[in-house]
């Protein structure tokens with residue numbers, strides 16, 4: 731019984747939604763990373779199309795990691811944060 735109570739605060743902390751206003755990272759660094767690693771497969775039209783696949787910040791993070799993997803780019807957490815911040819501020823504007 732005590733074990734399950736001990737786990738609860740951890741789950742509660744993990745499920746706090748990411749707040750776009752307080753996104754970590756640097757959009758300027760994100761732009762540099764983007765221009766260097768991302769435009770070999772697609773330009774920014776995929777972020778602007780009407781039926782774009784990414785619907786929220788979590789989806790954006792997942793897509794960036796999947797794309798980085800596909801492109802053999804090393805995307806650690808700081809790089810992913812920069813890219814999410816850049817793409818969100820410039821194109822997606824999720825709250």
Ligand code: HEC
Pocket residue numbers: 764767768769770771772776777781782783784790793794797798800801803805813817
């Ligand atoms: C190896 C090729 C490749 C590379 C490199 C690549 N992508 Fe992608 N990316 C894709 C493909 C394929 C799609 C899906 C396009 C489609 O559905 O028409 C995609 C889609 C996306 C989407 C979703 C667009 C939407 O519909 O909302 C995002 C965001 C994205 N890429 C970000 C990035 C970022 C950031 C990088 C650099 C770290 C990157 N991609 C590098 C292949 C790549």
